[in-house]
Every structure is written in structure tokens, then in C-alpha cells.
Amino acid sequence: MTPPAFIIARIAEVRGSSPREHGASMLIAPQATLGSIGGGRLEHRVIEAARKWLLDGPFAGFRDDVFTLGPELGQCCGGRIRIRYQYCADVGQWRHPQQHGAEAFQIALFGAGHVGKALAAILATQHCRLHWVDNREEQFPAALPANTRQYVAANPADLVCELPPDAWVLIMTHDHALDLAICDAVLRRDRFRFLGLIGSQTKLAKFRKHLLDSGHSSEQLGRVTSPIGIPQIRSKQPERIALAAAAQLLALQEQENPHD
Numbered sequence: 001m002t003p004p005a006f007i008i009a010r011i012a013e014v015r016g017s018s019p020r021e022h023g024a025s026m027l028i029a030p031q032a033t034l035g036s037i038g039g040g041r042l043e044h045r046v047i048e049a050a051r052k053w054l055l056d057g058p059f060a061g062f063r064d065d066v067f068t069l070g071p072e073l074g075q076c077c078g079g080r081i082r083i084r085y086q087y088c089a090d091v092g093q094w095r096h097p098q099q100h101g102a103e104a105f106q107i108a109l110f111g112a113g114h115v116g117k118a119l120a121a122i123l124a125t126q127h128c129r130l131h132w133v134d135n136r137e138e139q140f141p142a143a144l145p146a147n148t149r150q151y152v153a154a155n156p157a158d159l160v161c162e163l164p165p166d167a168w169v170l171i172m173t174h175d176h177a178l179d180l181a182i183c184d185a186v187l188r189r190d191r192f193r194f195l196g197l198i199g200s201q202t203k204l205a206k207f208r209k210h211l212l213d214s215g216h217s218s219e220q221l222g223r224v225t226s227p228i229g230i231p232q233i234r235s236k237q238p239e240r241i242a243l244a245a246a247a248q249l250l251a252l253q254e255q256e257n258p259h260d
Contacts, residue, residue, distance in 0.1 A: 003029035007050035016079030111172035112139035118242035160185040172198035197226035
């Protein structure tokens with residue numbers, strides 16, 4: 001439930017070692033919190049202070065507090081952190097702190113099968129905008145995550161032109177022919193940041209032949225990542241494939257935006 005008012009607590013300055021980086025923030029309401037500034041006694045003290053100020057009523061501007069991460073807080077980081085508090089009565093701002101002041105990266109997910117559902121659940125916890133596509137409306141959950149938009153079309157490949165430019169694209173439908181058609185459409189549009197295709201090296205080899213015969217260059221096909229996921233996770237369980245794929249996306253996104 002969205003609270004009527006809350007405090008935004010943000011790490012405004014870090015000296016030395018700390019459990020979270022400069023800019024990390026959390027939202028604190030009387031009965032709920034969102035996000036984390038590192039846990040432990042530091043976070044406990046910050047929550048206590050924020051809830052006291054909520055009881056005192058609205059305040060303008062900012063309030064600061066400084067904490068030393070030593071024996072007093074039972075945290076051995078040893079750094080010094082300045083926390084900045086801001087009162088907020090705009091219920092529209094009650095969303096994960098990662099979404100404050102930062103642009104969500106766009107992900108297009110084709111396929112609402114077992115892996116697609118598991119991946120969508122993981123991405124629901126991240127600061128991204130998920131465009132989820134399938135030709136089977138009944139495959140989608142009854143309630144979609146707040147960061148997700150559902151698309152249903154008889155031929156999902158027709159929707160490629162409607163996706164945001166420079167999206168991170170993942171193809172994992174229930175039909176290899178459909179996967180191929182989507183892959184072809186994404187390559188022809190040529191406005192994507194990442195193109196991942198679920199499947200084996202054998203599947204990729206067959207797709208490469210079809211796509212080369214369709215006029216795509218070897219250079220274009222070199223941009224197709226398959227199999228998807230970080231190589232350290234080799235399991236074929238849907239939930240683990242989803243974890244591996246999410247880890248791969250987030251690692252690549254952090255490489256492009258190291259300060260997010």
C-alpha cells in the first residue's frame with residue numbers, strides 16, 4: 001500500500017569504506033521501506049531517525065546526519081557516511097529508489113513460457129522497462145509487474161518495429177520458426193543494443209544458415225548472442241536459465257553505465 005508521506009534517505013557523502021556507494025538511497029514510511037543503504041545498524045538508525053521526523057510532520061529542504069561505521073554501529077567498514085533526508089508527500093514517488101533520477105533501460109522479451117516468466121519475475125525487481133511479447137495471451141500472469149507492458153500479436157515479429165530503439169532483446173518463444181522470424185526482423189531493423197537467442201549451438205548454426213541465405217551479413221550475425229546467459233551457470237532448469245540471462249544483461253548494462 002502506498003503511504004501518504006515518506007522520507008527519502010540518500011547517501012550524500014562517503015569517506016573510506018562503506019556497504020553502499022554514494023547516491024544509494026531508500027524510502028522510509030511508518031510501516032514500510034523500499035531499497036537499502038547497506039543494512040545493519042546503520043540502516044536501522046537511519047530508519048529510526050526518518051520515522052521520528054515523519055511523526056514530527058513535514059519539513060522543507062534537507063536534513064543531514066553523519067555516521068561513523070565503527071564499533072558504535074557494529075559495522076567494521078570503518079568509513080564515514082553522510083545521510084541526507086528529504087520529506088516527500090508525492091505518492092507518485094513511492095517506487096524503488098533506483099527509479100529516482102535515472103532512466104530505466106529498455107528490455108524486449110519475446111516469449112512467455114517457463115523461462116520467460118522466470119526472467120520477467122527477476123526483471124520486475126530491477127530498474128528497467130520490460131516489453132513482454134507473446135502470441136498467447138493466456139500465458140501472461142494475471143497481474144503484471146509495474147515495470148512491464150504486455151504485447152499480444154498473432155505474429156510477434158510484426159511488433160519489432162514498435163519496440164523502443166536500442167532495446168536489449170531476448171528471444172525465447174515456444175516455436176523455433178517464430179524465433180527465427182523475430183531474429184530476422186530485429187536484425188533488419190538494426191536498432192538494438194543486445195540480441196540474445198535462447199538455444200543450443202546447433203540451433204544457432206541452423207539459424208545462421210537461414211539468415212545468411214536471407215541476405216544478412218556475417219558481421220550482422222556476429223551480434224547475435226546464443227546461447228544466452230553467463231557461462232558459469234550451465235543448468236537447463238528454466239529458473240536458472242533466467243538467472244543466467246538476467247545476470248548477463250545486468251553485467252553488460254553495468255559495463256555501459258558503471259556509475260548506475
